[in-house]
Amino acid sequence: MTNWTELNRAHWDERARPHAESPEYGIERFVADPTFVSDVVRFDLERLGDLRGQRGVHLQCHIGTDTLSLHRLGARMSGLDLSGASLEQARSLAARTGAGIEYVQGEVYDAAQLLPRGAFDLVFTGIGALCWLGDIRRWAGVVDALLAPGGRLFLREGHPMLWSLADPRADGVLAVDFPYFETAEPLVWDEPGSYVTTDHAFQHTRSAGWNHGLGEIMTALLDRGLTITAFEEHDSVPWDALPGMMEQLPNTEYRLKDRPERLAHTYTLQARKPA
Known part of the structure; x- marks a missing residue:
């Protein structure tokens, strides 16, 4: 039986440095401008609200640009990721910008054993994260275990309808x-490149992923006792998800050129643990 976790770890380990060196992640801009935040976080600034003094954790943080952005909004951040190579880049960025961020390596499902339980005011999960997880109910249990009473989950993700398109x-x-719905076995992809500009010739080209329907995600959270406090679907996505069919917007997001109202591209979901 294929170990999907190890397959994906190798996939992300190899992409960590090319991603950090790519113009899309803007590492040098983070270093040069102490007020700069990622496009992903900027999109949701009003929804995130005032984070000053809150203790937050970013699950599946990759190379830490969104984590650093949340830190710059005033949260005391930790980050967790499967890939040790990605965390090397995240720690380097934090050191270069003087940001006091704790990074921990591990699987999402082990987060409640690797981080303080019930200690976080904010659990953040960003674009392109849930598709690497095979069991959305286990993920919801981790979110519940990490949140302090009254704490909030903040999730922006690719819409499951977008993920289901040919x-x-x-x-x-x-x-x-x-x-559209979660399946027992993953879809296995074999792609030679990555979603950033790079000349790197990748050796680990296979990866495994799962889709999760909106109902599955919401039900998993509700079953853990969380209250869904906000849900919005968006007609844009922060990458060229359907090449040749999309146009770039002034805010750097992309959407369908032809009748974008046909497709929900992404969504933002917030849920709160009862106080």
Whole structure:
């Protein structure tokens, strides 16, 4: 049986340095400008609200640009990721910017054993994270275990309808080809490149992922006793998700050129643990 965790760890370990060196992640801009925050965090600034003094944890933090951005908004941040190579880049960025961020290596499902239980006012999960997890109910249990009473989950993700679409077609038709709901076995991809600008010739090209329907995600959180306090679907996404069919917006997000109202591209969900 294939160890999907190890497959994905190798995938992300190899991408850590090329991502940190790419223009898309803007590492040098973070270093040069102490007020700079990532495009992902900037999109949700009003929804995030005042984070000053809050203790936060960023699950699946990758190279730490969103984590640093939340730190710059006033939260006392920790970050957790599967990839040791990604955390090397995250720690380097924190050191170069003088940010006191704690980074811990481990699987999401082990987070409540690796981080203080019930200690966080904010659990943050960003774009392109849940698709690497095979069991959304276990994830919801981890969120519940980490949150302090009254604490908040903040999640922005690619919409499961976007993840279910086939590759772009010449006739512009949006065709559903992949599962919308969680499946026992993952979809396995074999892709030579990455989503950033890089000349790196990747050796670890295979990865495994899962989709999760909106109902599955919300039900998993509700079953843990959390209250969903906000949910918004968006007609934009922070990368060129359907090449040839999308246009870039002034806020650096992308959306369908033709009738973008046809597709929910991403969503923001907030949930709170009862006080």
